[in-house]
Amino acid sequence: MKNKMKLKNKLELKNKLELKNKLKDIISKSPLIETLIFVGFVIVSGILCGSFVNELTVANKIVWKDSFKILPTYLIFIYTFFIYQYNKFLYNERMDITKFSDEIYVAAYVKKSLYPELVESFKKDIRDGNTDNFNKFDDLIDIKALMNRDNKDKGNDKL
Known part of the structure; x- marks a missing residue:
C-alpha cells in the first residue's frame, strides 16, 4: 500500500514538473505571451486598487x-x-540564460550533456582495441565555435 502511494506521489510530482517546464518554455520563448501576462497584471491591479479605494471611501472621504x-x-x-x-520566475530564467555567456560554464554543460554518449563511444573503442581518443575529450567539442555562432533574434515569435 505504501509503495503504491509513493509511486502515485512520484507520478504527480513528475506531472507537475512537466507542466511547469511546458509553461516555462511557452512564457520564455514568446515575448507576446509575456506581454499579455503583463497587461493582465496591470488590469487586475487597476481593478483591485479601484475596489480598495471604493471600499475605503465614506461620504467622499x-x-x-x-x-x-x-x-x-x-x-x-x-x-x-x-x-x-x-x-x-522571469529573473531565474534570465539568470539561467546569462550562464551560457560564460565559456567555462558552456563547456561544462556541453560535456555533461554529451558524457553518456561519449562513455558509450569510449567503451566501444576499448572493445575494439582503439585507445587513441581518450586524451582528446576537450578537442571533441569546440566551445568557442558553438558560442560564436550567429544566434540573433529573427523576430519570429513562437506562440
Whole structure:
C-alpha cells in the first residue's frame, strides 16, 4: 500500500514538473505571451486598487483606519505574492540564460550533456582495441565555435 502511494506521489510530482517546464518554455520563448501576462497584471491591479479605494471611501472621504477591515486589502497582498512569483520566475530564467555567456560554464554543460554518449563511444573503442581518443575529450567539442555562432533574434515569435 505504501509503495503504491509513493509511486502515485512520484507520478504527480513528475506531472507537475512537466507542466511547469511546458509553461516555462511557452512564457520564455514568446515575448507576446509575456506581454499579455503583463497587461493582465496591470488590469487586475487597476481593478483591485479601484475596489480598495471604493471600499475605503465614506461620504467622499477616505477612511484609512478601515484599511485592514476590507477584503481588497488582503486580495492586494495575495496579488502581490503572485506578481513576486512571476517576476522571480522571469529573473531565474534570465539568470539561467546569462550562464551560457560564460565559456567555462558552456563547456561544462556541453560535456555533461554529451558524457553518456561519449562513455558509450569510449567503451566501444576499448572493445575494439582503439585507445587513441581518450586524451582528446576537450578537442571533441569546440566551445568557442558553438558560442560564436550567429544566434540573433529573427523576430519570429513562437506562440
